[in-house]
Amino acid sequence: MAAGAPRIFVSHLAGVPVFDPGGDQVGRVSDLVAMLRVGRRPPRLLGMVVEVLSRRRVFVPMTRITGVESGQVITTGVVNMRRFERRPTERLVLGELLDRRVRLVGPGGQEGEEVTVLDVAIQQLPARRDWEIDKVFVRKGKGGVLSRKGETLTVEWSAVTGFSLEEHGQGAESLLATFEKLRPADLANALHHLSPKRRVEVAAALDDDRLADVLEELPEDDQIEIIGKLKEERAADVLEAMDPDDAADLLSELPEEDQERLLTLMQPDDAADVRRLLAYEERTAGGLMTTEPIVLRPDATVADALARVRQQDLSPALAAQVYVCRPPDETPTGKYLGTVHFQRLLRDPPFTLVSSLVDSDLPPLGPDTPLPAVTSYLAAYNMVAAPVVDESGSLLGAVTVDDVLDHLLPDDWRETEFHEEGTGHG
Structure with a gap:
């Protein structure tokens, strides 16, 4: 992009198609990668995580991005197909920065009012190929993007503090808003690549039906981790929303006392279907079947x-x-x-x-x-x-x-x- 190009809010980039110079689609934007810097200097944007057609997530440096316009990203056409793996000094912009609670910088540099990050904006530096996160869109108070309470405003990056601190109980509304149109398998892929803490927070923010669909697409370890972090009543509700065979597969991986406790909390009819499936050997027709055909x-x-x-x-x-x-x-x-x-x-x-x-x-x-x-x-x-x-x-x-x-x-x-x-x- 040329100098003076308009500022871009990152929520508008989620899922945007990525093309090579010949017009062939390479994949879609999954996230952006930034590196926080000391003091209040704006973070440097390192590149984009692109999910290619094979569903592999690869890293495309910003130096390979030649255009971000009209709902599309253009690359030089040279893409390293190695799988992306986040380094300790890097942050996923959509996955980790949105929904954070930070504080405005008050007079004299003192910490001021707490705000929730709804979005951040990126801009290319004049006469260079470097990009920075220069603006933060926030809501005052503790409400997320779905809350109607609290004033919203856009401030300079230097006007907020707290991004480098680990936060417990971080919300997920803004992140979910960027992923709302993803298919369950694609949302599961995005969820899998978040940190364990963030993965549980986002899963907890999904409604029961959506979380059930996503759990069915996740690896076994992620399923167990998420269901184990939910309150038992919520876990039972999610299991009810899953297909009985998938719920049985998940429960079969839990200790027997946990199985029984969750089954007791489920609706009797739903629990009966799952119990019936658990009675069969896993690699048989009875263990594989769903109990809800037409x-x-x-x-x-x-x-x-x-x-x-x-x-x-x-x-x-x-x-x-x-x-x-x-x-x-x-x-x-x-x-x-x-x-x-x-x-x-x-x-x-x-x-x-x-x-x-x-x-x-x-x-x-x-x-x-x-x-x-x-x-x-x-x-x-x-x-x-x-x-x-x-x-x-x-x-x-x-x-x-x-x-x-x-x-x-x-x-x-x-x-x-x-x-x-x-x-x-x-």
């Missing part, structure tokens, strides 16, 4: 089935087929009659009964079916989900291909995704 009675119509399939919170794999069963409709159901595939629902009139469309030739899986046999079943029948039926003929649940993949990949596959080969940055 179940319809024989007198339901194609229109009824399509209405259920359209539900937004269903995964694509669960929406690929419906299971026709005698009452009761919740698992374990009455007698399982067969499966109706989504494509078949699209080919028949809305008033057609689903009982006339069932694929009764497709054999169900038993709950004790081992993982290799489940994998072979999905491959042999070109399925993305399979019914799991007990000896009495009741539908217990469905195994989806994503759950099978979770168990076919190495135990640390999420860590491998988040921590790829190579460290550091130039």
